[in-house]
Amino acid sequence: MSKRRELIERRREQQRKQTLTLLVxxxxxxxxxxxxxxxxxxxxxxxLAAPVTxxxxxxxxxxxxxxxxxxxxxxxxxxxxxxxxxxxxxxxQARQYEQRIIDxxxxxxxxxxxxxxxxFVGPESRNAAVASLCAxxxxxxxxxxxxxxANQSGENQGALSAGRLRDMAEKLGLDMAAYDQxxxxxxxxxxxxxxxxxxxxxxxxxxxxxxxxxxxFSGIRTADDLRQLFTQIAPQVDLTR
Numbered sequence: 001m002s003k004r005r006e007l008i009e010r011r012r013e014q015q016r017k018q019t020l021t022l023l024v025x026x027x028x029x030x031x032x033x034x035x036x037x038x039x040x041x042x043x044x045x046x047x048l049a050a051p052v053t054x055x056x057x058x059x060x061x062x063x064x065x066x067x068x069x070x071x072x073x074x075x076x077x078x079x080x081x082x083x084x085x086x087x088x089x090x091x092x093q094a095r096q097y098e099q100r101i102i103d104x105x106x107x108x109x110x111x112x113x114x115x116x117x118x119x120f121v122g123p124e125s126r127n128a129a130v131a132s133l134c135a136x137x138x139x140x141x142x143x144x145x146x147x148x149x150a151n152q153s154g155e156n157q158g159a160l161s162a163g164r165l166r167d168m169a170e171k172l173g174l175d176m177a178a179y180d181q182x183x184x185x186x187x188x189x190x191x192x193x194x195x196x197x198x199x200x201x202x203x204x205x206x207x208x209x210x211x212x213x214x215x216x217f218s219g220i221r222t223a224d225d226l227r228q229l230f231t232q233i234a235p236q237v238d239l240t241r
Contacts, residue, residue, distance in 0.1 A: 055146030085128035
């Protein structure tokens with residue numbers, strides 16, 4: 001075999017090996033993509049198949065009617081909590097620590113606590129925020145708020161779809177004609193814009209975040225955490241009575 005022909009054969013062999021390697025890589029990527037799609041599909045199916053649960057605990061005794069707040073408007077300690085209903089840390093905050101905060105401070109009459117919705121994560125965040133506001137319109141905000149977090153699962157995978165939120169509202173006994181009209185309207189668009197503007201005003205860019213008498217604190221906060229912050233910010237306020 002001439003040297004020229006031998007060189008041509010070597011180049012062809014190298015090309016065949018490179019082509020084979022490329023095909024193996026492409027096949028591997030395809031397997032990963034298909035596997036990921038299957039996992040996502042299964043996760044989404046599980047979210048959609050999971051039965052809707054609703055909160056049965058009563059709202060704070062001094063919750064302001066048709067509002068997202070509890071405590072006197074003129075309380076010396078003012079707390080704004082910013083949440084996203086799809087935020088995992090917000091879910092932990094609501095499910096594990098919110099009730100103790102209510103138990104410790106709502107009855108004192110010295111803390112005003114307001115919840116404000118942001119929609120960082122995506123469309124289901126907005127679905128949930130609107131649903132909570134439409135429930136607020138029927139004086140059932142706190143039950144819907146807790147129910148939404150009880151059904152939190154993944155992000156934009158169907159756990160907080162409009163249909164599942166409607167199921168929650170129905171199980172809570174809301175007037176469904178009024179609820180449907182509310183969620184289908186732009187009634188609370190301005191409220192959500194105001195929540196976003198308020199967050200921007202304080203420089204809030206993550207959830208959960210707390211603004212206490214104008215000072216911003218981010219991350220999960222227990223009742224003990226808040227008590228310590230209240231003492232630092234407003235030492236003149238006696239929270240024992």
